[in-house]
Amino acid sequence: MQAIVLTEYGGPEVLRVSEVDDPVPGSEEVLIRVRAAGVNRADLLQREGRYPPPAPAPKVEIPGLECAGEVVAVGARVSLFKPGQRVAALVTGGAYAEKVAVHERLAWPVPAAMTWAEAAAVPEAFLTGYDALTEQAGLMAGQWVLIHAAAGGVGSAAVQLATWMGIHVVATVGSAEKAAWVRGLGADHVVDYRRQKFLEVVRARTPGMDAVLDLVGQTYWDDNLQSLAPGGVLVVVGTLAGDRVEASLGMLLGRRLTVRGTALRSRPLELRLALVQRFIRRVLPTLVEGRLKPLVDTTFPLLEAGRAHAYMRENRVYGKIVLTV
Numbered sequence: 001m002q003a004i005v006l007t008e009y010g011g012p013e014v015l016r017v018s019e020v021d022d023p024v025p026g027s028e029e030v031l032i033r034v035r036a037a038g039v040n041r042a043d044l045l046q047r048e049g050r051y052p053p054p055a056p057a058p059k060v061e062i063p064g065l066e067c068a069g070e071v072v073a074v075g076a077r078v079s080l081f082k083p084g085q086r087v088a089a090l091v092t093g094g095a096y097a098e099k100v101a102v103h104e105r106l107a108w109p110v111p112a113a114m115t116w117a118e119a120a121a122v123p124e125a126f127l128t129g130y131d132a133l134t135e136q137a138g139l140m141a142g143q144w145v146l147i148h149a150a151a152g153g154v155g156s157a158a159v160q161l162a163t164w165m166g167i168h169v170v171a172t173v174g175s176a177e178k179a180a181w182v183r184g185l186g187a188d189h190v191v192d193y194r195r196q197k198f199l200e201v202v203r204a205r206t207p208g209m210d211a212v213l214d215l216v217g218q219t220y221w222d223d224n225l226q227s228l229a230p231g232g233v234l235v236v237v238g239t240l241a242g243d244r245v246e247a248s249l250g251m252l253l254g255r256r257l258t259v260r261g262t263a264l265r266s267r268p269l270e271l272r273l274a275l276v277q278r279f280i281r282r283v284l285p286t287l288v289e290g291r292l293k294p295l296v297d298t299t300f301p302l303l304e305a306g307r308a309h310a311y312m313r314e315n316r317v318y319g320k321i322v323l324t325v
């Protein structure tokens with residue numbers, strides 16, 4: 001099959017298509033003929049050699065954490081899928097390829113009305129958002145959450161999910177156009193951080209945040225903690241601006257704050273399986289109905305994965321970038 005294989009690390013130009021052996025599905029795995037693969041910030045880091053795949057190291061290093069396509073073969077113990085079915089899946093690598101093998105319980109059926117690109121835009125953004133809001137932050141209807149980088153892939157999914165769950169949202173973005181777009185996704189207040197400090201809006205217009213979903217890190221640390229109501233939770237999902245902070249432990253203990261980090265890819269298989277199964281029961285039906293929407297900004301052919309990475313780095317995206325295979 002053809003795949004983007006990392007034989008060296010570096011800029012977008014190292015993403016080249018090579019011919020490699022097809023993956024062989026294990027007994028509980030399905031082999032997917034990939035039609036579309038989502039692009040993630042983690043792929044950019046992996047391409048630069050700063051985010052190696054989890055052990056055991058694969059024989060060939062193919063990026064790509066999510067995909068949609070048809071099942072073409074199934075392992076001996078697979079019971080949920082048959083060849084020919086349309087599926088989407090969360091993988092720990094290998095989706096920038098014509099085929100990828102994945103545990104059957106990390107995949108879910110895709111309705112005919114959903115395009116391949118839309119289906120491939122779901123796994124990372126919606127699983128990360130759902131997990132962060134519910135299982136990491138423990139949020140319930142009526143509470144408040146601050147969501148950074150809200151026009152990006154994870155942010156736009158998290159804003160939709162929170163709104164659907166009845167959670168009030170303050171969102172941050174880097175332009176007036178993005179602010180208008182995120183307001184349309186249901187956020188109560190959207191802050192263009194180039195014009196206004198989000199802490200001012202939190203203080204003036206809300207009772208304080210029950211949780212912050214932080215994708216930015218370093219530069220937002222102090223204002224994130226100041227935004228939290230007593231007992232609030234800061235969930236560290238991404239570190240786009242860097243990961244070094246100076247912490248005031250006094251503020252943490254005085255206001256009983258919690259700081260917790262989360263990552264999908266490095267989680268043990270059994271935890272990923274459990275999360276995906278909860279997501280299938282609780283969120284997937286709403287995506288299928290169309291009340292939650294996979295938001296695809298742009299698609300690029302797999303051959304132009306380098307262009308897709310360069311575009312992501314420009315921070316212009318509304319929703320997800322997807323490769324078509």
Ligand SMILES: NC(=O)c1ccc[n+]([C@@H]2O[C@H](COP(=O)([O-])OP(=O)(O)OC[C@H]3O[C@@H](n4cnc5c(N)ncnc54)[C@H](OP(=O)(O)O)[C@@H]3O)[C@@H](O)[C@H]2O)c1
Pocket residue numbers: 040041042124125128149150151152153154155172173174175178215216236237238239240241262263264265312314315316317319320
């Ligand atoms: N923990 C996990 O399991 C997990 C899973 C998926 C993603 N992530 C992480 O989550 C983060 C966001 O991913 P994504 O897929 O949503 O990315 P994305 O779609 O590329 O969106 C990122 C957006 O963040 C904003 N941004 C970039 N650098 C910034 C900075 N220095 N300060 C403030 N805002 C900045 C930009 O929008 P503006 O114009 O609005 O600034 C950019 O478009 C990444 O760090 C990614 O690695 C973590």
